[in-house]
Amino acid sequence: MKPDAIVVGGGVIGCSIALRLAKAGLKVTVLERGRIGREASWAAAGMLAPQSETTGEEAIFDLSVRSRALYRGFVDEVRSISGIDPEYRGEGMLCVALNDEDASSFAVWPSAQRRLGLSAETLSADDTRRLESSVADSSLGGVFLPNDHQLDSRKLMDSLAAAIGKLGVEVVEGNEVSEIVREGNKVTGVSSAGECLHAGAVIVATGCWSSRLLSTAELEIDVIPARGQMLAVDGGGLRMERVLHSRRVYVVPRRDGRILIGATLEYEGYSRKVTAGAMNRLLSAAIELAPAIAGCEVVETWCGLRPDTPDHLPVIGPGPLENLFIATGHFRNGILLAPLTAEVITGMIVKGAIPDEIRPFGWERFTSA
Numbered sequence: 001m002k003p004d005a006i007v008v009g010g011g012v013i014g015c016s017i018a019l020r021l022a023k024a025g026l027k028v029t030v031l032e033r034g035r036i037g038r039e040a041s042w043a044a045a046g047m048l049a050p051q052s053e054t055t056g057e058e059a060i061f062d063l064s065v066r067s068r069a070l071y072r073g074f075v076d077e078v079r080s081i082s083g084i085d086p087e088y089r090g091e092g093m094l095c096v097a098l099n100d101e102d103a104s105s106f107a108v109w110p111s112a113q114r115r116l117g118l119s120a121e122t123l124s125a126d127d128t129r130r131l132e133s134s135v136a137d138s139s140l141g142g143v144f145l146p147n148d149h150q151l152d153s154r155k156l157m158d159s160l161a162a163a164i165g166k167l168g169v170e171v172v173e174g175n176e177v178s179e180i181v182r183e184g185n186k187v188t189g190v191s192s193a194g195e196c197l198h199a200g201a202v203i204v205a206t207g208c209w210s211s212r213l214l215s216t217a218e219l220e221i222d223v224i225p226a227r228g229q230m231l232a233v234d235g236g237g238l239r240m241e242r243v244l245h246s247r248r249v250y251v252v253p254r255r256d257g258r259i260l261i262g263a264t265l266e267y268e269g270y271s272r273k274v275t276a277g278a279m280n281r282l283l284s285a286a287i288e289l290a291p292a293i294a295g296c297e298v299v300e301t302w303c304g305l306r307p308d309t310p311d312h313l314p315v316i317g318p319g320p321l322e323n324l325f326i327a328t329g330h331f332r333n334g335i336l337l338a339p340l341t342a343e344v345i346t347g348m349i350v351k352g353a354i355p356d357e358i359r360p361f362g363w364e365r366f367t368s369a
C-alpha cells in the first residue's frame, strides 16, 4: 500500500516531521541516502538558543522562541516513545564579555530582549564568575539567559530514529532519491535507484543537498553547505554547568563529562576537512573564555554541513507543485527549529493550513523577483 507521505532526508527536520505525521495517523516512509541522523544534525552542538547576542529583530526570532517553548514537551514525547534520553539540560546559557566591545554590546541586546518580555539578566564580573567558576578572571561581566537550553543532538537523533520506528514509520536507509515524480502539476512520488515510489505527499528535508532534488521539480533554490568544525575535550573534574558563550566561541558541557567547543562557519563547498587552523582558533578562544580547558584532553574533532540559503533563513512550506512540501535551509538553528517546523508542515499536509507567520519563509521569496 502506498504511504500517505514520503519524507526525503532523515536528519532532525525529516525525522521530526515523520514523527508528527505518524502521530497524526498518517502512513509515513522516510528515505535516507546514508544513515539516519548522521549529517548536520549529528554534528550540531545542540543549543536551543535563540537569544544569545541578538536584539530579537530578525525575521526568524519569533519562530525560534516559539520552537524553544515546544522543546521540553517534544523531548518528553520522543523519550517516552523511544526509551532513549536526549539529555535535555535547562541550566541556561551564560554570555561572557572578554573585552570592551563585548561589554558595550551587553548594554544593548539584553535590554532589547527584556522589552520583548524575555529573560536576560546582566551580571557584574563577580556575579558572572560566581555563576560559573570556570570563566576567566579577566572577564568583564556577563548576560545570563535562563531559558536558552541545550541537549545532546546525537542522542536526540538516536531517540527520534527509535521513536519513529516504534510509531510504524518505514525507514529506508542507504536509499538516495534522485527525482521528484509528477503528473502535470501534481507530485505523485519520488524516484530512487530507477524505481518509482508513490505517495500522497512528498516532503523534501534533504538539508544542504536540497537544491539538486528541488530542481527536478523545476524549483531553483540555492541551499549551500556552510561547514562547521568542532571539537570535544574530556572535562575531567572541571566544573561547568552552563553553556558559555563569547563572541568567538561557545563551550557546551555534556552530562558524560565531555565539553564541546564550536564552531567555525566556512563556505568550502562539500569539503569535510577538519583543519589545524580552525582547531587552533577554537581552542585558543575556548581557553581565553575558560582557562582550565588548557589542561583537558582533546577527545574528538568533527565537522558538519549546515544548510544555508541566500538570506540565511529556512524554506518551510508547500512547494510549487501540488503535494510537494519543503523543509530545508535551517542553517545554524535546525535542532532548535525542528519541533515547530514539524508542527507547521504537518498542519499543512493534514489540514491544508498555512499559518501567516510562516508565509515569509516560502520558496516564493527567491523566485518572484
Ligand SMILES: Cc1cc2nc3c(=O)[nH]c(=O)nc-3n(C[C@H](O)[C@H](O)[C@H](O)COP(=O)(O)OP(=O)(O)OC[C@H]3O[C@@H](n4cnc5c(N)ncnc54)[C@H](O)[C@@H]3O)c2cc1C
Pocket: 008, 009, 010, 011, 012, 013, 014, 031, 032, 033, 034, 035, 036, 037, 038, 039, 040, 041, 042, 043, 044, 045, 046, 047, 048, 049, 175, 176, 177, 178, 205, 206, 207, 208, 209, 210, 213, 227, 228, 229, 230, 262, 263, 303, 304, 305, 306, 307, 327, 328, 329, 330, 331, 332, 333, 334, 335, 336, 337
Ligand atoms: C558544527 C555545527 C553546530 C551546530 N549547532 C547547532 C546548535 O547548537 N543548535 C541548532 O539548533 N542547530 C545547530 N546546527 C545546525 C543544525 O545542525 C542544522 O540546521 C540541522 O541539523 C539541519 O537538519 P536537516 O535535517 O535539515 O539536515 P541534515 O541533518 O543534514 O539531514 C539531511 C539528510 O538528508 C539526507 N539526504 C540528502 N540528500 C538526499 C537524497 N537525495 N535522498 C535521500 N536522503 C538525502 C542526508 O543524508 C541527511 O541525512 C549546527 C550545525 C553544525 C554543522
